[in-house]
Amino acid sequence: MASLFVIRGRDQGSRFQLEEAVHSVGRTQGNSVRLHDTEVSRSHAELIRRGNVYVLRDSASSNGTFVNGQPATEQELVSGDQLQFGRSLLLYTGFLEDSIDDIADQVDIVPRTSNTEDESRIVAALSHSEGSEWLLPEADGSSTPWIARARSNLQIMYRTALAVSHTMDIDQLLARIMEMIFEWVDADRGCIMLKDIETDKLVPKVRRHRRGVRTEEKISISKTILDYVVEHTEGVLTSDARDDKRWDPAKSIVNMGVREAICVPMQGRYNVVGVIYIDTSTTPQRMLMNDGKSNQFTEEHLRLMIAIAHQAALAVEDTSYYKAMVQAERLAAVGQTIASLSHHIKNILQGVRGGSYLIELGLGDHDKSTNQNITDEDATDDDDNVLKDETNEEQAKKSVDMIRKGWKIVERNQDRISALVMDMLTFSKERVPEPKPSDWNAVAAEVVELQQPHSKELGVKLVWQAAEEMPSLLFDTEAIHRAMLNIVTNAIDACEEVEQGQVTVRAEYLTDEKMARLIVEDNGPGIAPEDLGAIFNVFVSRKGGRGTGLGLPVSRKILEEHGGQILLDSQPGKGSRFTLELPSGHQSIEKHDAPKAGQTVAESSSNTLSDSSALL
Amino acid sequence: MPYKARVLIVDASQESRDILRALLSRQGTEILETAQIEAASSIADREQPDLIVCDADCDPSPTNQATHNLARQASRSAIPIVVLGTLPRDSRPPLGENLVAKPYHYAPLLRKIKSLLGNRG
Numbered sequence: 080m081a082s083l084f085v086i087r088g089r090d091q092g093s094r095f096q097l098e099e100a101v102h103s104v105g106r107t108q109g110n111s112v113r114l115h116d117t118e119v120s121r122s123h124a125e126l127i128r129r130g131n132v133y134v135l136r137d138s139a140s141s142n143g144t145f146v147n148g149q150p151a152t153e154q155e156l157v158s159g160d161q162l163q164f165g166r167s168l169l170l171y172t173g174f175l176e177d178s179i180d181d182i183a184d185q186v187d188i189v190p191r192t193s194n195t196e197d198e199s200r201i202v203a204a205l206s207h208s209e210g211s212e213w214l215l216p217e218a219d220g221s222s223t224p225w226i227a228r229a230r231s232n233l234q235i236m237y238r239t240a241l242a243v244s245h246t247m248d249i250d251q252l253l254a255r256i257m258e259m260i261f262e263w264v265d266a267d268r269g270c271i272m273l274k275d276i277e278t279d280k281l282v283p284k285v286r287r288h289r290r291g292v293r294t295e296e297k298i299s300i301s302k303t304i305l306d307y308v309v310e311h312t313e314g315v316l317t318s319d320a321r322d323d324k325r326w327d328p329a330k331s332i333v334n335m336g337v338r339e340a341i342c343v344p345m346q347g348r349y350n351v352v353g354v355i356y357i358d359t360s361t362t363p364q365r366m367l368m369n370d371g372k373s374n375q376f377t378e379e380h381l382r383l384m385i386a387i388a389h390q391a392a393l394a395v396e397d398t399s400y401y402k403a404m405v406q407a408e409r410l411a412a413v414g415q416t417i418a419s420l421s422h423h424i425k426n427i428l429q430g431v432r433g434g435s436y437l438i439e440l441g442l443g444d445h446d447k448s449t450n451q452n453i454t455d456e457d458a459t460d461d462d463d464n465v466l467k468d469e470t471n472e473e474q475a476k477k478s479v480d481m482i483r484k485g486w487k488i489v490e491r492n493q494d495r496i497s498a499l500v501m502d503m504l505t506f507s508k509e510r511v512p513e514p515k516p517s518d519w520n521a522v523a524a525e526v527v528e529l530q531q532p533h534s535k536e537l538g539v540k541l542v543w544q545a546a547e548e549m550p551s552l553l554f555d556t557e558a559i560h561r562a563m564l565n566i567v568t569n570a571i572d573a574c575e576e577v578e579q580g581q582v583t584v585r586a587e588y589l590t591d592e593k594m595a596r597l598i599v600e601d602n603g604p605g606i607a608p609e610d611l612g613a614i615f616n617v618f619v620s621r622k623g624g625r626g627t628g629l630g631l632p633v634s635r636k637i638l639e640e641h642g643g644q645i646l647l648d649s650q651p652g653k654g655s656r657f658t659l660e661l662p663s664g665h666q667s668i669e670k671h672d673a674p675k676a677g678q679t680v681a682e683s684s685s686n687t688l689s690d691s692s693a694l695l
Numbered sequence: 696m697p698y699k700a701r702v703l704i705v706d707a708s709q710e711s712r713d714i715l716r717a718l719l720s721r722q723g724t725e726i727l728e729t730a731q732i733e734a735a736s737s738i739a740d741r742e743q744p745d746l747i748v749c750d751a752d753c754d755p756s757p758t759n760q761a762t763h764n765l766a767r768q769a770s771r772s773a774i775p776i777v778v779l780g781t782l783p784r785d786s787r788p789p790l791g792e793n794l795v796a797k798p799y800h801y802a803p804l805l806r807k808i809k810s811l812l813g814n815r816g
Contacts (some may be wrong), residue, residue: 428797
């Protein structure tokens with residue numbers, strides 16, 4: 080599918096998929112490519128599909144439409160074109176060529192054991208570093224000056240290409256380019272200027288001078304030369320004396336020396352992204368030694384500088400796009416995080432408001448019925464009073480029930496907000512677990528006990544089976560408790576709409592593997608195979624408004640921090656099984672007093688359970 | 696026997712249904728409820744309630760197709776519908792003031808429901 084990606088402007092990071100016959104571009108609602116840019120007209124342009132290409136047509140916009148920096152009224156687009164509407168810059172990506180899909184069939188990789196006719200032998204091999212050695216001048220100086228110079232130039236280009244491909248930091252890249260130029264050319268000073276995206280003005284980024292040259296001296300560059308270089312996209316070699324008719328070695332100008340400079344455009348794919356400037360001064364003494372000649376920079380230097388600047392410009396463009404993409408993705412991720420959390424917090428707040436309102440109404444009703452009782456006591460008719468007493472008592476009972484219901488809802492939402500905060504903290508922090516000798520059985524039993532009211536409320540049967548034998552293990556009790564709680568809560572919630580929903584939580588210790596496991600099985604609706612891959616992704620929730628999409632990724636993070644993992648097995652229509660695995664390895668401290676067969680840890684501590692498959 | 700208005704609550708959250716049920720029952724309203732928006736249409740068709748209160752979170756589709764369908768059906772049967780939550784502007788049925796953004800306060804919501812039921816009476 081073709082697309083437009085906004086790389087500059089208020090909508091930076093937005094992507095518009097293009098598939099319709101016509102797409103309208105404009106700043107008002109109703110445009111399929113809507114740009115929040117005051118310099119974009121209401122109906123600015125149209126993208127018209129012709130087969131597998133889009134044609135851009137300007138709709139008599141106030142500020143015009145530009146393709147790759149050139150005004151466009153109607154133009155067929157190709158992948159990589161930059162479209163400018165107002166201050167917004169968009170990158171166009173066309174449809175994939177059909178032939179790309181077929182390439183796999185046209186190339187055959189023959190296995191080593193294959194008995195084909197291909198009996199190729201390796202007759203020569205060269206390493207990556209050896210491959211570039213031929214660019215170095217020959218030690219014996221046997222090559223002609225022309226070949227030696229060509230080799231040297233090629234080596235410069237090779238090194239430039241290597242340098243620009245090794246960094247994604249523009250400042251580092253420019254500094255490296257400048258450094259290389261100074262290794263190669265006898266320049267006194269140099270600087271690289273890049274165009275500011277917002278103002279379009281050249282801004283100095285790197286400045287360098289040859290050792291021994293005064294550094295405090297400002298580099299003054301003629302604006303006329305800079306404008307010429309940028310507008311004509313041509314490099315120039317300048318001298319402040321070459322065409323001076325007054326030139327005469329005997330005259331005073333010799334006393335001042337001559338300054339020569341090379342200024343080249345950094346020509347990217349579409350636009351000039353900056354300029355590179357170097358200069359050198361020839362002293363009067365040197366000029367006299369050279370019979371009055373000053374020119375150290377030649378046209379060959381100019382050509383190479385243009386080539387280097389082009390390489391650098393491509394790298395600057397790539398890095399800028401990469402940065403824009405990363406920034407856009409980061410903004411999108413932040414936006415998604417805020418939207419997702421806001422949605423969940425809104426639901427919690429809604430619950431708190433609902434619960435509070437029930438309490439408020441219940442209190443009001445209760446006050447009314449109590450006041451009524453007092454008024455009735457003042458009355459004289461005893462028979463009437465008995466009847467009224469009963470009615471008022473019933474009213475009072477109803478209002479207390481309402482208060483209780485409201486309070487339960489408030490409490491539940493308090494737990495939700497607390498769980499959300501804990502999950503957010505766990506997810507956001509790079510934390511190191513604080514392990515201490517702990518009992519896997521006991522932590523799991525506590526989680527099950529904690530979830531008992533929730534499962535009862537949803538009519539889900541919660542079964543707990545403790546491991547008969549479980550050594551004491553080293554783990555962060557609080558963190559593992561959080562992970563177990565998330566998994567068990569999810570399983571119970573998954574069974575909410577299931578008749579005779581059941582969640583079985585089973586702990587076990589695998590002696591040979593030295594591994595503790597907690598298996599949480601439910602008979603809920605299960606997870607579709609296509610959703611399995613995303614189930615541990617952050618903010619992916621199948622619980623609608625109730626789910627934060629943090630529980631599973633947080634639980635997995637906790638287990639992984641302990642060197643463990645969470646396994647998932649699910650069958651749509653039958654249910655899911657989550658297995659939390661914690662390797663004990665050398666962490667095992669001592670054998671824990673295992674609960675007797677058929678006895679759970681929870682039982683030993685609270686006597687609330689009666690057998691190994693206890694229903695909580 | 697006085698007429699009891701009937702309200703169909705469509706909400707995936709048991710808790711939200713509980714709250715609305717408690718509040719509306721207190722006012723003497725009869726409650727019908729479902730957690731699934733897909734089931735709401737047939738219930739509305741069969742029971743002809745006086746009002747539908749539907750939570751937007753019930754409809755997981757990005758185009759809110761189920762909400763659209765329910766709103767259309769309610770409109771055909773002249774049943775007022777209140778949608779709770781947020782719907783994207785470009786996929787929003789014409790609900791006017793009957794789209795109540797979350798988090799909302801219950802007192803104004805109950806007044807709105809009472810007024811819509813009153814208009815039908």
